[in-house]
Amino acid sequence: MSISQNHFISPNQLLFFIIQTQIGIAILQLPIDMFKIVKWEGWIAVIISGFCLQLLALSYLFIVSRWPQPSFFTLTKKGLGNIIGNIVNFLYFVYFIIVGTHILTLYYETISVWLFPETPKLFILLLIVIAAVYLVQEDLQLIARFYGIVSILLILIIVVQLTSYSAAQPLNLLPLGLNSPLDYIKASTLSIQSMLGFEIVLFLYPYLKGEYKKIKLMTVFAIGITTTIYVFTIISSYLFFSPDEILLIPHPVLYMLKAFTSSFVDRLDLLFISVWIVSVSTSFMTYLFLASLYVKNTLPIKRRKPAVPFVALIMLIVAMQYESNLEIEAFGDFMHMISPIFFLLLPLILGIAVFIRAPKKEAMS
Amino acid sequence: MKRWFKNTDDKNQSTDTRKKPAPEPVNADMDRNRRYIKEELHYSEDLHERTLSFANKQAGVYFFIDSVTDSDKLSNTLRSIYNRPLKNPDEVMSSINSIQVVDLSQAVARLIQGETILFFHDHPVCFSINTRLAIQRDVSQPESEQIVRGAHNGFVENIATNVYQVRHLIQQPSLTVRYEYLGKDKHTKVAIVYVDGLCDMHILEETRNRLRNIDTARLISSAVVEEHLEDHPYSPLPQYMSTERPDRCALNLLQGKIVLFIEGEAIALVLPVTFFSFYQSNDDYNSRWYAGTFFRLLRLFSFITAVTLPGIYIAIISFHYEIIPYGMTFVFKDAVEMIPYPPLIEAFFMELTLELIREAGVRLPSPIGQTIGIVGGLVIGDAVVNAGFVSSVMIIVVALTAISSFVVPANEMNMSIRLLRFPVMIMASLAGFVGIVFCLTLYLIHLCKLTSLGKPYFYPFAPFDPKGIWNEILRLPHVKPSQGSKLS
Numbered sequence: 031m032s033i034s035q036n037h038f039i040s041p042n043q044l045l046f047f048i049i050q051t052q053i054g055i056a057i058l059q060l061p062i063d064m065f066k067i068v069k070w071e072g073w074i075a076v077i078i079s080g081f082c083l084q085l086l087a088l089s090y091l092f093i094v095s096r097w098p099q100p101s102f103f104t105l106t107k108k109g110l111g112n113i114i115g116n117i118v119n120f121l122y123f124v125y126f127i128i129v130g131t132h133i134l135t136l137y138y139e140t141i142s143v144w145l146f147p148e149t150p151k152l153f154i155l156l157l158i159v160i161a162a163v164y165l166v167q168e169d170l171q172l173i174a175r176f177y178g179i180v181s182i183l184l185i186l187i188i189v190v191q192l193t194s195y196s197a198a199q200p201l202n203l204l205p206l207g208l209n210s211p212l213d214y215i216k217a218s219t220l221s222i223q224s225m226l227g228f229e230i231v232l233f234l235y236p237y238l239k240g241e242y243k244k245i246k247l248m249t250v251f252a253i254g255i256t257t258t259i260y261v262f263t264i265i266s267s268y269l270f271f272s273p274d275e276i277l278l279i280p281h282p283v284l285y286m287l288k289a290f291t292s293s294f295v296d297r298l299d300l301l302f303i304s305v306w307i308v309s310v311s312t313s314f315m316t317y318l319f320l321a322s323l324y325v326k327n328t329l330p331i332k333r334r335k336p337a338v339p340f341v342a343l344i345m346l347i348v349a350m351q352y353e354s355n356l357e358i359e360a361f362g363d364f365m366h367m368i369s370p371i372f373f374l375l376l377p378l379i380l381g382i383a384v385f386i387r388a389p390k391k392e393a394m395s
Numbered sequence: 396m397k398r399w400f401k402n403t404d405d406k407n408q409s410t411d412t413r414k415k416p417a418p419e420p421v422n423a424d425m426d427r428n429r430r431y432i433k434e435e436l437h438y439s440e441d442l443h444e445r446t447l448s449f450a451n452k453q454a455g456v457y458f459f460i461d462s463v464t465d466s467d468k469l470s471n472t473l474r475s476i477y478n479r480p481l482k483n484p485d486e487v488m489s490s491i492n493s494i495q496v497v498d499l500s501q502a503v504a505r506l507i508q509g510e511t512i513l514f515f516h517d518h519p520v521c522f523s524i525n526t527r528l529a530i531q532r533d534v535s536q537p538e539s540e541q542i543v544r545g546a547h548n549g550f551v552e553n554i555a556t557n558v559y560q561v562r563h564l565i566q567q568p569s570l571t572v573r574y575e576y577l578g579k580d581k582h583t584k585v586a587i588v589y590v591d592g593l594c595d596m597h598i599l600e601e602t603r604n605r606l607r608n609i610d611t612a613r614l615i616s617s618a619v620v621e622e623h624l625e626d627h628p629y630s631p632l633p634q635y636m637s638t639e640r641p642d643r644c645a646l647n648l649l650q651g652k653i654v655l656f657i658e659g660e661a662i663a664l665v666l667p668v669t670f671f672s673f674y675q676s677n678d679d680y681n682s683r684w685y686a687g688t689f690f691r692l693l694r695l696f697s698f699i700t701a702v703t704l705p706g707i708y709i710a711i712i713s714f715h716y717e718i719i720p721y722g723m724t725f726v727f728k729d730a731v732e733m734i735p736y737p738p739l740i741e742a743f744f745m746e747l748t749l750e751l752i753r754e755a756g757v758r759l760p761s762p763i764g765q766t767i768g769i770v771g772g773l774v775i776g777d778a779v780v781n782a783g784f785v786s787s788v789m790i791i792v793v794a795l796t797a798i799s800s801f802v803v804p805a806n807e808m809n810m811s812i813r814l815l816r817f818p819v820m821i822m823a824s825l826a827g828f829v830g831i832v833f834c835l836t837l838y839l840i841h842l843c844k845l846t847s848l849g850k851p852y853f854y855p856f857a858p859f860d861p862k863g864i865w866n867e868i869l870r871l872p873h874v875k876p877s878q879g880s881k882l883s
Contacts, residue, residue, distance in 0.1 A: 179853075291720065296717060
């Protein structure tokens with residue numbers, strides 16, 4: 031019942047946290063993005079990047095567990111010195127804002143294309159932002175509980191796609207081994223972008239309660255599950271559409287479901303998109319949470335709650351600035367360009383710094 | 396949050412200047428005693444004074460209030476006093492089971508409760524004899540919670556009888572009863588019943604603390620107690636279950652819950668509860684387990700339909716008509732085409748009509764209530780479709796929704812569900828499925844947030860506990876050894 035208990039989450043909850051953050055916007059875009067680079071072998075690239083993510087996430091855990099701190103932001107200050115640490119923290123804050131904004135813009139784009147072309151952007155965005163603010167104001171444990179419940183919806187995402195297997199063409203996936211290794215690498219780096227969200231282990235580690243081994247296991251599981259769902263989605267859309275068709279279609283999964291009718295529900299894509307909105311909101315909520323965490327750690331405020339609406343407002347205002355599809359695309363490219371700094375470069379530097387400066391005694395808790 | 400809600404009602408209420416009278420010892424002078432008692436009771440005319448005399452010699456006086464005194468008991472007691480013509484009043488009184496009272500203010504308090512107060516001349520104490528009048532009705536089956544198979548008794552307005560009924564079902568020494576007196580004047584008696592060893596002591600302590608903090612001069616009913624005990628008084632959802640069934644209480648007590656009885660009310664408050672306990676009925680445990688499980692799942696399904704069905708209808712008609720299967724398109728088109736109103740107005744019109752019928756029927760005697768149901772349901776429904784105000788599909792939707800919302804076994808949850816559907820309808824008319832998802836997300840977050848005395852309300856889904864789902868959502872066979880659900 032005490033308040034301090036609510037700040038901690040269990041390794042099982044971490045599992046849902048990672049899955050819900052990773053699965054989001056990208057599930058609609060990924061099949062086509064992969065196809066553009068490695069044709070029908072996109073799923074191989076996703077598996078490769080899945081493995082890379084496992085390694086990355088495990089090394090993150092290694093870094094943060096090496097020198098336990100009350101929060102990631104204090105770790106950067108201790109590891110890199112106050113000035114550089116503060117700059118790095120601020121960069122992360124900007125990064126969270128950018129990712130949050132990116133999620134919002136893509137969400138609006140999809141909704142306006144598929145459902146409501148005329149509805150004002152602000153209204154559509156507010157729906158997701160209000161829900162996010164309402165949840166993120168609460169303690170971490172409640173956020174994790176919510177993620178746990180909505181993970182049940184992932185089953186629906188898979189089941190709905192199973193309908194397409196009645197028209198599957200296994201030959202669409204052949205021949206294999208057509209692409210050069212360089213293409214695979216290129217495609218994998220792109221698909222890592224779609225699976226962003228695993229980096230939250232860096233920030234959540236201080237709030238985890240449980241054996242280190244179990245934390246590692248659950249992280250591996252979570253990324254494994256996300257990879258499986260992505261691979262499944264990609265394969266089902268490749269099986270359904272022929273290579274010629276797929277290039278013409280922006281959201282293969284939705285088009286695929288649109289083609290199917292059942293006697294109860296005619297447009298499965300609408301069902302899918304309703305579930306997908308929840309997944310998108312959870313991704314957005316995570317970044318809102320991380321950004322508010324930064325504000326709490328930087329400003330002299332005791333609680334995280336008052337920071338949440340302000341951070342959400344910043345994201346909303348920035349997202350409102352992008353009007354045309356071109357701008358949104360440019361914004362997305364910009365995000366893809368800078369994100370390796372945050373999931374690769376900065377953690378690497380931090381890792382080196384931690385290894386040099388961490389006191390030996392506290393190592394490997 | 397609890398704190399602000401408290402103490403709001405007392406500031407302007409406390410014009411009532413009933414104060415605890417200062418202690419006043421019994422006087423040797425009979426007239427002073429007499430005056431004191433009469434003044435304290437404001438010369439009320441149901442206060443009676445009689446003299447007590449042995450062998451034509453006046454020995455003392457006694458007081459009683461005839462409206463709360465059982466005259467049979469009184470005359471029996473008096474007879475036994477006269478039959479023992481002993482010299483010493485102390486001896487007489489101790490032989491007939493009376494209580495010595497030294498303080499006159501206490502004597503007045505006892506008088507109000509129906510006891511008789513005796514004074515003897517030149518004696519420094521008075522005596523109180525229990526002559527309380529007890530009027531109560533039968534322990535008949537509660538109207539609002541009927542079951543097909545099982546016990547057919549219900550609680551009454553008397554704590555002792557209620558505790559008796561629970562003790563009758565749980566004959567264990569560990570069943571414990573604690574009394575608390577609530578309110579400014581401590582005039583409301585509340586019994587806290589729990590099974591020691593099963594119940595969480597922190598929760599018990601917290602409950603008692605919160606009860607003691609109730610500081611109001613109003614009449615304390617179960618709703619007042621409930622709101623003071625709630626963690627989230629502003630939530631639309633009930634956080635305590637009230638029941639009139641002893642077997643339901645016993646079942647909950649054995650699961651480690653606490654039960655509160657309030658003097659003068661025929662209900663028991665069960666706490667802490669989860670969302671899913673509102674969806675359990677005793678019939679589940681008294682029927683075959685397949686049927687029990689099936690009906691439980693059906694009730695949970697009814698929650699979803701009761702909250703979302705009108706919203707889904709509005710969303711489909713206003714935005715997503717593509718989702719209707721091809722074969723049904725014409726059915727819908729025919730029904731909806733000539734309706735002059737937008738779906739939201741249509742839905743609100745029908746939903747409000749339905750609520751009106753329900754509200755009108757609730758308090759009427761049952762023969763008239765049935766007439767209202769027939770007039771409202773059949774006549775209005777048929778006429779409204781024929782007149783072309785509302786589509787026939789809408790009637791189906793509203794009827795289904797209404798039936799779903801009445802499926803819930805607990806009345807207070809039923810009220811909440813009916814309110815929850817209106818925001819969904821409004822959002823559905825603004826943003827279709829996206830709006831419904833938005834509303835449901837908010838509801839789900841709210842359910843995750845809620846706690847009942849600090850225990851998570853949406854257990855076993857949040858926090859997720861597979862074992863709890865077996866026990867709370869499904870109804871497993873009784874012969875299977877239970878794993879015992881635990882709250883994490």
